[in-house]
Amino acid sequence: MLHFFQLFLVGLIFQLTQAQYYHLNKNKMNYNDAVKYCNSKEIRLVKITDSQTNAAVFELASKNGMGTYWMNGNDIAIEGTWVDTENKPLVYKNWYKGEPNNWGGNQNCLVAAYHPNEMWFDIGCNTLNSVICEIVIENYHTNKNKMTYNDAVKYCNDRNMGLVKIPNSEVNVNVYNLALKHNLGTYWMNGNDIAIGGTWVNTENKPLVYKNWYTGEPNNWGGNQNCLVAAYHPNEMWFDIGCDTLNSVICYNANDKKISCKD
Known part of the structure; x- marks a missing residue:
């Protein structure tokens, strides 16, 4: 069971789990803007490195009504090769059945969605989604x-x-x-x-x-x-x-x- 410490500041949400600190923003933005948003606060777009972190972040998103939210991953450079913003391969993946499918030929960025729980999807990088940043x-x-x-x-x-x-x-x-x-x-x-x-x-x-x-x-x-x-x-x-x-x-x-x- 996760325990949360929560602060509200200028309409944004900060959360502390037992393992990590997160900053949530329900304002929708594209992938590049989400990366810039996190970096501007000297934090980063959330990375998911294991199933426990995936579950914790999903619980945060669900608790705060985030809907679909960006995660730190893309295959912009090489189709099918998923890396983070430091160009490092993703160490953990939790794709939904049939994903990533690059539907329409331009789904190169990574999101998670409410349903099905905690599962990942590829999506167009210019779509608008909520943001979860993490302190490194x-x-x-x-x-x-x-x-x-x-x-x-x-x-x-x-x-x-x-x-x-x-x-x-x-x-x-x-x-x-x-x-x-x-x-x-x-x-x-x-x-x-x-x-x-x-x-x-x-x-x-x-x-x-x-x-x-x-x-x-x-x-x-x-x-x-x-x-x-x-x-x-x-x-x-x-x-x-x-x-x-x-x-x-x-x-x-x-x-x-x-x-x-x-x-």
Whole structure:
């Protein structure tokens, strides 16, 4: 039995199963737009790698009235050779009887439908269907060992990763849920105003494109709060804090390498 944690944000749905984090959008769009939509939120169109994931995603879709929804798969390049958006062969398939049939000669993208349950169909890539995105858990690395901001940056860089950046509200929610799952408490994020007080930048000296400060923050209390953390309470909100305080770490790898989360 799956257990769900659910948040509603600007009409969209976020779901947490015991194994994965999903973002659902019932607004209909074509396959390419669905891929772009997920990528714009630094997540990806959902991949189905086994029967358990297939059942979990179908249950999410059914629970939320998604209808037919896109999944990460196409045979656009070579007819009959189904790959994901990284051009990797699908490791699991659950085709309905007689599928894929390329009916009409232009069914090159992958959907699942309500009926029959959990079964897959090929369909035209320009048809309009709902979207399920997933946070790429393998791209995040968590560590509950407390360290300073500079040590956290170095820790991530030593793993060919970066201290986690938050570009939008969706990623903020996803990262917070990841921290909650791994019981991280207060955790560092990629932001500081060390060089110029009040001018918040990341480790590449680029301005933060999204901010989620708690009321009254940043306040530079004591005159030396120049680094960025998020805390359990209030949910997902940001605070400035001394860079030498000790907090948990979340690293992020944008290149989709398989890196496991770790307590």
